Structure formats: structure tokens, C-alpha cells
Amino acid sequence: MATIKDVAKRAGVSASTASRAMHGSSMISKPTRDKVVKAARELNYAPDFNAQNLATKASNTIGVVLPVDHHEIFSNPFFLEMIRGINQVCSQNGAMTTLATGISSEELVHNIDVMIAQGHIRNFILLYSEKNDPVVTRLNHFDVQYVVIGKPYQEVNRTSYVDNDNIQAGTDATQYLIDHGHRKICFLYSDLTKMVQSDRILGYQRAMMQKQLPSILLGERFENHAAGVTALKKFFKAHPDVTGFVAVDDMLALKLQQVLHNDPDWKVRQFSLIGFNNSIFSDLAHPTLTSVAVFPQRLGEEAAKIVMADHPADELTTAVIVPHQIIERHSVHPIASLK
Numbered sequence: 372m373a374t375i376k377d378v379a380k381r382a383g384v385s386a387s388t389a390s391r392a393m394h395g396s397s398m399i400s401k402p403t404r405d406k407v408v409k410a411a412r413e414l415n416y417a418p419d420f421n422a423q424n425l426a427t428k429a430s431n432t433i434g435v436v437l438p439v440d441h442h443e444i445f446s447n448p449f450f451l452e453m454i455r456g457i458n459q460v461c462s463q464n465g466a467m468t469t470l471a472t473g474i475s476s477e478e479l480v481h482n483i484d485v486m487i488a489q490g491h492i493r494n495f496i497l498l499y500s501e502k503n504d505p506v507v508t509r510l511n512h513f514d515v516q517y518v519v520i521g522k523p524y525q526e527v528n529r530t531s532y533v534d535n536d537n538i539q540a541g542t543d544a545t546q547y548l549i550d551h552g553h554r555k556i557c558f559l560y561s562d563l564t565k566m567v568q569s570d571r572i573l574g575y576q577r578a579m580m581q582k583q584l585p586s587i588l589l590g591e592r593f594e595n596h597a598a599g600v601t602a603l604k605k606f607f608k609a610h611p612d613v614t615g616f617v618a619v620d621d622m623l624a625l626k627l628q629q630v631l632h633n634d635p636d637w638k639v640r641q642f643s644l645i646g647f648n649n650s651i652f653s654d655l656a657h658p659t660l661t662s663v664a665v666f667p668q669r670l671g672e673e674a675a676k677i678v679m680a681d682h683p684a685d686e687l688t689t690a691v692i693v694p695h696q697i698i699e700r701h702s703v704h705p706i707a708s709l710k
Contacts (some may be wrong), residue, residue, distance in 0.1 A: 373414035381410035434495040436471045456671025465587045500566040500607035531689040535671040541574020552706025553615040557587040560619045615643035621650035643703040658701035
């Protein structure tokens with residue numbers, strides 16, 4: 372007896388596209404639907420009625436996978452902006468979204484198992500890219516379609532993704548400080564297992580190397596004020612002449628700013644700061660935070676368009692690069708003004 376995979380193979384489309392076409396999904400074009408129906412007739416394929424109901428449910432649901440770090444998710448508006456972009460595209464196409472979360476990698480993988488086995492969800496969007504991610508391994512195991520927001524660590528040419536050019540963004544942010552006269556610039560990061568942070572560091576290092584300036588890195592989460600003060604005291608003891616910071620995202624930059632401004636000796640030095648993501652909090656900081664806008668809502672929209680599109684089985688993967696832009700505010704000072 373023929374299966375939906377047999378139909379898909381004959382029609383030259385993926386199994387998920389064939390299933391959507393057989394169940395009248397509005398996301399499938401008429402030529403593709405006709406091709407799938409023709410293949411089904413040639414193979415005498417007849418879907419089970421109960422399975423059809425389940426398939427219809429699956430065809431209209433996109434699984435959105437959030438990273439394990441809940442603290443980052445709910446404190447950083449970047450993720451909410453991406454989800455808003457995804458929901459907007461899905462809503463326009465009559466599709467629904469459901470979130471996959473977990474307080475550990477094991478729990479997140481388990482929840483995805485349930486979504487695939489019981490919810491019959493065959494399309495996912497990952498809001499992050501991490502090294503050795505068990506979620507990616509699981510999705511590949513089930514042979515479901517997924518799109519990554521961020522550059523994938525493995526099989527870049529076989530994975531559809533949406534991203535910014537984070538290496539260039541890191542270079543541009545660093546060059547912005549260099550153009551303001553800074554020469555001793557530190558890059559502040561929190562987690563190098565995340566591709567976005569690794570790429571932005573590479574961009575920073577490229578800009579510093581081009582000007583024959585030393586690379587200075589600081590890994591710190593600023594999980595509490597006391598720990599932040601201790602970390603900065605140790606840092607400035609080793610690097611007393613640093614005048615500017617490129618922080619890997621706005622939230623980390625704002626935490627650094629708070630610690631610096633609470634110490635009278637550090638505050639008077641007027642360190643220059645630039646972050647990433649152009650968070651809504653950037654305008655509320657004092658001084659307001661210069662930031663690199665990466666347009667997270669657009670990232671979400673583009674990812675949703677890819678995952679919902681009609682993809683032939685032999686189609687090449689899709690990569691969309693969303694541009695970035697430096698938003699100038701008041702946290703970067705010309706080096707001549709520093710005392």
C-alpha cells in the first residue's frame with residue numbers, strides 16, 4: 372500500500388508538502404496540489420480519515436523552539452520581537468504557532484518529542500543556534516522541516532536559516548568606537564556556545580587586527596551586582612587603560628553600565644559602550660545606549676516565510692541575511708572628551 376512518502380517522491384515534493392496538498396492547505400499552490408493529487412491517483416493512495424484530521428492539524432501548526440535559558444528569554448525583548456514576527460506571518464496564512472520550552476535540554480527535547488508524536492507538528496523554527504544542540508539532533512532524527520534563526524553550527528549548506536551578518540556587525544560596532552578615537556576596546560560576552568556571540572567576537576577581532584590594536588575580551592554575565600563589581604575590579608587591574616566596550620547584546624551592556632555608574636571612580640571615566648539588538652530599554656538608559664539594530668521582528672517574519680513555503684524534495688536550502696544598522700545615541704564619547 373502506498374504511503375504519503377511514496378506520493379511525495381513521485382510528485383517531487385517533501386512529505387509535509389504532499390500531506391498539506393492532500394488536505395487542502397491554502398499554503399500550497401494549485402499547480403503543486405494538482406501534481407500531488409495526480410501522483411496519489413497513479414499510486415492508488417487513499418489517506419485514512421482519522422489520519423487526515425491529524426494531518427490537517429499538523430499542517431496548520433508551527434513549533435517555535437526557545438533556548439533553555441529562561442532568564443534570558445523573559446528578560447530580553449529580542450525573543451518577543453522574533454515571536455511577534457513569526458506570529459504575524461503565520462496568522463496571515465491561517466497557521467498557528469506553539470512554543471517549545473524547557474528548563475533543561477532534556478526537558479526541551481522531551482517536549483519536542485511530544486509535539487511531534489502527539490501534536491503531529493512537522494515544521495519548527497529555532498530562535499537560536501548553539502553548539503552541539505540536542506534539539507537539532509532530535510529534529511534531524513525525525514526528519515521534520517526546521518529553520519534556524521542564527522547561523523547553524525553544523526551542516527550550514529543543508530539547513531535553512533535566517534541571520535544577520537554578525538561578523539560584519541561586530542566589525543562595524545568596533546570600528547564605530549575606533550572612529551571616535553578609542554584604541555583600548557574590550558569585547559564583553561556571556562556565552563561562546565552561541566553562534567551569534569562567537570561571530571560578533573570574530574568581527575571585533577577583525578576590526579582590531581586591521582588597526583593593529585590588541586584584542587581584549589571579558590566573559591561575564593553580571594548575574595548580581597556584587598559579582599559584577601568583583602569581576603570589573605579584577606578586569607581593570609589587568610587592563611587599566613580600557614576606554615570603551617563592545618557588549619554582545621544590549622542587556623549585557625546595560626548591566627555593565629549600571630555597575631560602572633554605581634562606582635564614582637568608574638563613573639567619572641565616562642566609558643563608551645555600544646551594544647546589539649537596539650532593545651526598547653536602550654532609550655531608557657542613562658546615557659541612552661548606542662546599539663546595532665538587527666531587526667528581530669524581520670528575522671522572525673523571514674523564518675516563518677521559509678518554513679511555510681512549498682519546498683520540492685530536491686530544493687536547495689534557503690539562507691536569508693537581514694541587514695543591520697548602528698543607532699547612534701549618547702553612550703559613546705569621543706576619546707578627546709575623556710579625562
